[in-house]
Amino acid sequence: MEELSLGKHLLIEYYGCDAEVLNDRDRIRDLLIEAAQRSRATIVTDVFHQFNPHGISGVVVIAESHLAIHTWPEHRCASVDIFSCSDKMTPSVIRDFLAEQFKAQEISSIELKRGLIPAATRGNEDRTVHLSPS
Amino acid sequence: MEELSLGKHLLIEYYGCDAEVLNDRDRIRDLLIEAAQRSRATIVTDVFHQFNPHGISGVVVIAESHLAIHTWPEHRCASVDIFSCSDKMTPSVIRDFLAEQFKAQEISSIELKRGLIPAATRGNEDRTVHLSPS
Numbered sequence: 001m002e003e004l005s006l007g008k009h010l011l012i013e014y015y016g017c018d019a020e021v022l023n024d025r026d027r028i029r030d031l032l033i034e035a036a037q038r039s040r041a042t043i044v045t046d047v048f049h050q051f052n053p054h055g056i057s058g059v060v061v062i063a064e065s066h067l068a069i070h071t072w073p074e075h076r077c078a079s080v081d082i083f084s085c086s087d088k089m090t091p092s093v094i095r096d097f098l099a100e101q102f103k104a105q106e107i108s109s110i111e112l113k114r115g116l117i118p119a120a121t122r123g124n125e126d127r128t129v130h131l132s133p134s
Numbered sequence: 135m136e137e138l139s140l141g142k143h144l145l146i147e148y149y150g151c152d153a154e155v156l157n158d159r160d161r162i163r164d165l166l167i168e169a170a171q172r173s174r175a176t177i178v179t180d181v182f183h184q185f186n187p188h189g190i191s192g193v194v195v196i197a198e199s200h201l202a203i204h205t206w207p208e209h210r211c212a213s214v215d216i217f218s219c220s221d222k223m224t225p226s227v228i229r230d231f232l233a234e235q236f237k238a239q240e241i242s243s244i245e246l247k248r249g250l251i252p253a254a255t256r257g258n259e260d261r262t263v264h265l266s267p268s
Contacts, residue, residue, distance in 0.1 A: 006209065007213060044183050059193045059200055061183055112145065114147065114204075115211050115213050
């Protein structure tokens with residue numbers, strides 16, 4: 001039976017990055033927010049956390065699902081997840097913008113389909129048009 | 135060269151779930167928080183969003199990284215991500231607890247290594263012991 005996915009998930013690792021950028025919470029937040037906007041995602045809310053002595057964890061909840069980042073400045077490495085349930089946003093824009101801003105020397109990226117359902121049961125749902133205040 | 139991973143990522147899909155549970159924001163939040171506690175994760179903050187007419191997106195930021203959920207009650211389906219950077223928590227506890235609470239008839243689950251670095255460069259970092267107020 002043909003299957004359709006309810007979401008797609010881009011998993012990215014950045015290597016050889018600028019360690020200072022990866023350890024600056026405000027900068028990381030600004031970059032993720034700008035990346036989301038450039039991809040045409042609709043931002044709902046965000047949370048970023050600075051670890052001691054180093055490293056940032058952050059999530060941007062978007063109407064299309066979420067972005068998440070974890071950084072290890074001591075290894076010049078960052079992991080980014082882009083989970084989207086709408087074709088209205090373009091995840092690769094986020095991936096490429098962050099690569100440039102992090103000055104990444106190497107990128108590893110895979111895309112997975114999430115929430116596979118039989119094609120016959122899928123309607124015209126699109127999370128982006130159903131957003132309401134929480 | 136031997137490689138070590140900075141994080142591990144469990145990606146889970148639940149099928150044939152209880153649609154009412156999947157569309158109840160407070161219940162989903164309570165379940166994710168309880169699941170995180172049962173796995174011995176350290177909760178930093180959380181955000182959950184109810185979509186109109188149906189569906190929940192939520193993230194729990196934990197000292198060990200993050201949990202994320204997206205639900206499609208209309209398809210009785212939910213996707214859950216458990217990203218962890220510490221061996222002190224047990225992701226499978228979260229997976230199994232949610233399966234039971236969602237009354238899932240089918241589960242699909244894969245684990246990926248994230249942030250692969252040469253083994254020689256890794257120290258004894260453990261995010262759980264570096265948590266500080268943000």
